Amino acid sequence: MPHFIVEYSANIEEEMDLDGLLKAVHTAALKTGVFPLGGIRVRASKRDHYIIADGDAQNSFVHVVSRIREGRPIEVRKEAGDAVMAAICDHLQPVFGKRPLAISFEIQEIDMRLNFKKNNIHDYLKNKES
Numbered sequence: 518m519p520h521f522i523v524e525y526s527a528n529i530e531e532e533m534d535l536d537g538l539l540k541a542v543h544t545a546a547l548k549t550g551v552f553p554l555g556g557i558r559v560r561a562s563k564r565d566h567y568i569i570a571d572g573d574a575q576n577s578f579v580h581v582v583s584r585i586r587e588g589r590p591i592e593v594r595k596e597a598g599d600a601v602m603a604a605i606c607d608h609l610q611p612v613f614g615k616r617p618l619a620i621s622f623e624i625q626e627i628d629m630r631l632n633f634k635k636n637n638i639h640d641y642l643k644n645k646e647s
Contacts, residue, residue, distance in 0.1 A: 518552065518556045518584065518585045518586040518627065519546065519556065519557060519583045519584060519585040519586075519624075520558040520559075520560075520583070521542050521543075521546065521557075521559040521560070521581055521582070521583050521601075522541065522560055522562065522581065522582045522583075522584070523535075523539065523559070523560070523561040523562070523579065523580075523581050524561070524562050524564055524578075524579070524580045524582075525561065525562075525563060525564065525577075525578065525579045525580075526564055526567050526569065526576075526577040526578050527565045527567075527573070527578040528574065528577075529579070529616070529618070530563060530613055532611075532612050532615070532616075533579075533608075533609060533612050533642050534608070535561055537606070537608060538561075538579075538609065539560075539561060539606050540561045541604045541605065541607070541608040542559050542581065542601060542604060542605060543559045544604065545600050545601045545603070545604035545605075546559075546583075546597070546601055547604045547612055548600065549596070549597040549600050549601070549624065550626055551560075551589065551593055551596075551597045552585075552597070552616065552647060553639070554642060555636075555638045555639035555641075555642045556638075556639075560573075569619065570613075570617070570619075571615075573578075576616075576617045576619075577612070577617065577618045577619070578618065578619040578620070578621070579605070579609060579615060579618070579619075579620050579621075580619075580620075580621045580622075580623075581601070581605060581621070581622040581623075582622075582623055582624075582625060583598075583601065583622070583623070583624045583625065584625050584626075584627050585624060585625070585626055585627065586608075586625060586626070586627060586629060586632075587626040587629055588626075588630060592603050594624055594626075597624075598618050598622065598624050601622060602622045603640065605620060605622055606620055606634050631632075
């Protein structure tokens with residue numbers, strides 16, 4: 518963990534550097550020191566169908582959800598969230614300066630009793646370092 522899911526309105530795809538945004542989120546998450554490299558996942562989904570605010574075609578959004586393992590203190594989650602949100606906003610500033618854009622980010626904790634997974638990436642990274 519964490520998994521970062523970036524949703525964005527299709528009307529800004531040409532204006533924003535999506536790969537750069539994903540990299541900015543990944544880098545910011547890693548720099549927090551809170552999340553292990555082998556657990557970070559960042560992905561995006563374009564939304565073709567949406568209505569934002571008054572329905573003006575220029576209105577746009579980027580919403581990022583981070584799903585993390587439960588148990589970290591609120592202060593740790595808040596500090597990490599502030600760092601990731603700052604990276605998102607910094608990256609999107611050129612778009613924000615040109616059009617109506619809603620940027621949001623939320624952190625959700627996963628109940629580990631209901632989280633099922635199989636993962637060998639951590640082992641792969643350890644072997645890669647050797």
